[in-house]
Amino acid sequence: MSCASCHLDGGHDGRVWDFTHLGEGLRNTIDLRGRAGTAHGRLHWTANFDEVQDFEGQIRALGLGDGLMNSADFHAGTRAQPLGDAKAGRSAGLDAMAAYVASLATYPESPHRAADGDLTPAGLRGRALFNRLACYSCHGGQHFTDSPLGVLHDVGTLKASSGTRLGGSLDGFDTPTLRGLWATPPYGHDGGLATLETWITQMAADPSKRHGRLVELSAGERSDLIDYLRQIDGREPAALAATGAGLPSLAKHLAAHGAISGAANDPDGDGAPNLLEYAMGASDPTNAADAPETPGFWLVPPTGGDAAGPALVFAVRAGAAWSGATARSGELIYRVVGSTDLANWTLVPVAAPVPAGWPTPPSGHEWACFKLPAEAMPGGSGFLRLEVQVAE
Numbered sequence: 001m002s003c004a005s006c007h008l009d010g011g012h013d014g015r016v017w018d019f020t021h022l023g024e025g026l027r028n029t030i031d032l033r034g035r036a037g038t039a040h041g042r043l044h045w046t047a048n049f050d051e052v053q054d055f056e057g058q059i060r061a062l063g064l065g066d067g068l069m070n071s072a073d074f075h076a077g078t079r080a081q082p083l084g085d086a087k088a089g090r091s092a093g094l095d096a097m098a099a100y101v102a103s104l105a106t107y108p109e110s111p112h113r114a115a116d117g118d119l120t121p122a123g124l125r126g127r128a129l130f131n132r133l134a135c136y137s138c139h140g141g142q143h144f145t146d147s148p149l150g151v152l153h154d155v156g157t158l159k160a161s162s163g164t165r166l167g168g169s170l171d172g173f174d175t176p177t178l179r180g181l182w183a184t185p186p187y188g189h190d191g192g193l194a195t196l197e198t199w200i201t202q203m204a205a206d207p208s209k210r211h212g213r214l215v216e217l218s219a220g221e222r223s224d225l226i227d228y229l230r231q232i233d234g235r236e237p238a239a240l241a242a243t244g245a246g247l248p249s250l251a252k253h254l255a256a257h258g259a260i261s262g263a264a265n266d267p268d269g270d271g272a273p274n275l276l277e278y279a280m281g282a283s284d285p286t287n288a289a290d291a292p293e294t295p296g297f298w299l300v301p302p303t304g305g306d307a308a309g310p311a312l313v314f315a316v317r318a319g320a321a322w323s324g325a326t327a328r329s330g331e332l333i334y335r336v337v338g339s340t341d342l343a344n345w346t347l348v349p350v351a352a353p354v355p356a357g358w359p360t361p362p363s364g365h366e367w368a369c370f371k372l373p374a375e376a377m378p379g380g381s382g383f384l385r386l387e388v389q390v391a392e
Contacts, residue, residue, distance in 0.1 A: 001063040003055070003097070007032050010104040012184060016191040022061060024048070025163020028191035030176070031184045034234060037102035040177060041147030045189040046165040047174040052098035053087035068093035082166060107180040107234035112227070119231050126228025129221055133213045134331065136240040144178040144232065144239050149364065155211040156203065157188055182230040196226045240321065279332050279388045280315045281362025311352050311371035312336060312384040318366045325349045325370055335387040336370040342383055347376050349384060 006013045012031040019027050027045055043049035056074060059065045067074060069091040078084030087094060114120050119127060130136070138146050138153060152165075152172030164170050173189050186194050193199040200222050204214035217225065265273045272280075320329035325336040325348055338347030349370035361367050372382040 001065075010101070014186065014191075016186075019062075020163050022058070023164055023167030025170075026161045026190040028186060028189055031180060032101060032104050034105065034107035034180050035177065036105040037098060039102070039105070040143045040145055041150065042174065045173045045176075046170060047147070047150065047152065048082050048166050050083050051086065051088055052101045053091070053094045054082045055097070056087055056091070056094055057082060068097070108183050109235070110180075110182045110231050110233040112182055112230040113233070113235070117235055119236075120227065122224050122227035123231040124228075125221075126224040126226070126231075129217065129225045130228055131240065133216070134328075135212055137212070137331075138175045139178050140239045142238040145175045147174050147177075151364075156206045156208070157190070157192070159190075161190060178229060178232045179236065180233055182233075196229055200226055275388055275390070279317070279334070281365045310382060310384055311369055312349070312386060313354060313358060313367055313369045314386055315361050315365040316368050318364050320366070320368070322351070322368075325351075327368070331390055333389050334368070335389075336368075337385050337387065338372045338376065339383045339385070340377060340379060340381065345385060347372060347382070349373075 006015070006017070006029050010032040012029040014029065016026050016028050019025060024044075024046060030044070037052050038050070041047065043052070043054070049055070056067050056069050057080065060067045060074075069087065073090045074080055074087075076085070079087055079090070088098065089095065109117075112120070113123070136144075140146060152170075152174060154172040158170070158172070162170060181196070185196075186192070187196065187199045193202065200214060203211035204217060204222060207215065209215060214222070214225075314334075316327060316334050317329035317332060320327040320334065327334045336349045337345040338349045339345045340347070349372050352369045352371040354367045354369045358367055370384065372384065376382065
């Protein structure tokens, strides 16, 4: 059995394989075309390989071959384990195979696009829905995936047959790219969804919205979204950046930690409500020791005649798209407002550089900085406030 048995010319066989004996479960064959090896991040549905050379173990255990690496090298240290000691550079044959897989950087062109290669009218409407629903939160960036963040997601498809990850617990799956999706049925980690229509319909029926806000779409809108998904190939421009998608969704956060208002708003009593903790990088709002990245204040040094004044530095989910002093990032809206009297919050702050030496932001977040312009503070003093709310 060779690699081409499942991946002829780098493609996929459309079959589901049982890898339970390898510490996994039922797994749908992944098309290698366009993925350029590890360009998207780790490999497989459970992100259990971090280099193409990790297939040495499958050559031995699944293909029943002798392997391409010297056995002594393979069994040295933790090299025999996926994610163990690096295998790259230990075998010319393995490295050549990895180079070939990395060369598979081109996606098959979608036949569902218009004759001139552009999106169809339905595809354009679907793209607008994709952005409106913030699907890019997980399927974002150049590769339409947040796989480089290294976080797995449960979108409601975990079941007993999903098995394990490297023989251990499995709590989600790596986000697959949407490029070339038209060519890769069946769908899902176990191939349990024959068509995109089946996939979207099933996910839209999930009231917990574990696979995003599909429940909000009408039948016609779902059809437009599916048309867009079928037309995403290598010609489609990059999606908006993944917006902290490696972090739990708001629904999952609330399911684990309670409401964002009322008596359960601040279970650890640290003065930061659940919504603020969620928005600013804390993972457990029931633990006072796990504080959110609360805003930091600093004094802007005078530059170009601009008087010194207060500035606000705070963590936002990565990829936030700012319009003035307001940004949307996934399900959240961040807004910075200013005042000179603490009564009227009508002043609009302006963006400022994050000060040098600021600490590393929480995973999946980035720093934002805003200040009040000098002309907004005739008395020389001003105040800044950060507001966070859930998008409608």
